[in-house]
Amino acid sequence: MSSTSSMVAIDGRDALAFVIVRPGQDGTGVSIEAAANGMGKAQAAYxxxxxxxxxxKDAAAETPE
Structure with missing residues (x-):
């Protein structure tokens, strides 16, 4: 993973939920931020x-057999 930082602006005023996945601080994992506002957690999980x-499905199509 790249350690390049960037800033992104997203207009999420109409978003019911979001998930942000970033590289972990130690460089070996990921950091995940998620929230669901306006829809139930069960619906967001679905x-x-x-x-x-x-x-x-897409990954399986990319992987040569």
Missing amino acids: VLRYVAAQFD
């Missing part, structure tokens, strides 16, 4: 599982 399944 959406995140859906996204994870899509990532898995």
Whole structure:
């Protein structure tokens, strides 16, 4: 992972939830910030599982057999 820092502005006024994944401070892991406002945690978890399944599907398509 790159140690380059950058600033990003996102207009999240209409966002129901967000997840930010950053490189960990020790350089070996990640730091995760997440919140759900305007939707239940169970609904947010469902959406995140859906996204994870899509990532898995895309990753499987990228991996040569």
